[in-house]
Amino acid sequence: MGQLDRELVKNFLEGQYLYVRRDDLAHAEWLINYFGLQAAPRLSISGWKQMWRRGCSRGMSLNITGVVLKVCIQCRPGELGNFVRALVCCALEVFQRNSVELLPLPLLTLDDPGKALELAVKKYLSEPEHDDAREWERLNVEEKKIGCHAWSWLQVTVVNFLYCQGTGGRMITDGMLHGRKLTAAQQASLAKVTAWSERWIANEDDEGMKVDTWENVAEALGDLYTGPSIGKLYPLILEAILPTTPGAGNAARIPLADQGFKNM
Numbered sequence: 001m002g003q004l005d006r007e008l009v010k011n012f013l014e015g016q017y018l019y020v021r022r023d024d025l026a027h028a029e030w031l032i033n034y035f036g037l038q039a040a041p042r043l044s045i046s047g048w049k050q051m052w053r054r055g056c057s058r059g060m061s062l063n064i065t066g067v068v069l070k071v072c073i074q075c076r077p078g079e080l081g082n083f084v085r086a087l088v089c090c091a092l093e094v095f096q097r098n099s100v101e102l103l104p105l106p107l108l109t110l111d112d113p114g115k116a117l118e119l120a121v122k123k124y125l126s127e128p129e130h131d132d133a134r135e136w137e138r139l140n141v142e143e144k145k146i147g148c149h150a151w152s153w154l155q156v157t158v159v160n161f162l163y164c165q166g167t168g169g170r171m172i173t174d175g176m177l178h179g180r181k182l183t184a185a186q187q188a189s190l191a192k193v194t195a196w197s198e199r200w201i202a203n204e205d206d207e208g209m210k211v212d213t214w215e216n217v218a219e220a221l222g223d224l225y226t227g228p229s230i231g232k233l234y235p236l237i238l239e240a241i242l243p244t245t246p247g248a249g250n251a252a253r254i255p256l257a258d259q260g261f262k263n264m
Helices: 007-011 022-035 044-054 060-073 079-089 112-126 133-145 146-162 185-204 214-224 238-244
Strands: none
Touching: 007 022, 007 079, 044 060, 044 112, 060 079, 060 112, 060 133, 060 146, 060 185, 079 146, 112 133, 133 146, 146 185
């Protein structure tokens, strides 16, 4: 714990629920005092979904789509959001590793102008007073500066999450620890990731994209979609299956001869 950046851990923990067993009260008190934790607003899952809806209700360029995905993952309640926020804390200044080990990869960071652009998107998504069509058009143009970064960050996050197999219900695991300084192999890997991101957004047109329900998207794709069939789940209730059951006083019968048992 002493190796972790105290300010990063504080930012990670504030706003999170702290569940304490009776025999762990002393440890909880130490944690609060050591990191100087204070109560902070917590984003609910319903509030998080509202952020999604606010961004997805308008046309989005590929660049800003990547930024929206990154911002929403960073502040998402639950395991994925916790993993991303904790992984930032696990980048150690001094960390010994085998030179051929690639993972986890350090999450890509932005310079100050890039952080300001990302913060502008977060404010637009989370604060209703920023919901303005002209502001969104401006962001669609400005976010081209960090679109490649956002898509590269998303790729690195997915690879790290699969490698660490989530968090298993824990805040920080040993497998999440890594060095801040990139090895030569990591630099080469991130160069490939960046090249893929650049290629992904290179042919973007001015029309952008608009997020819709799967039903509408699937209909628009037609024969282009060759993946598995995706349906909507409905709760199974007794009233729904009663018409298919035997009536009162009747036993259920299965004609075995129709099921392939020819000798019955």
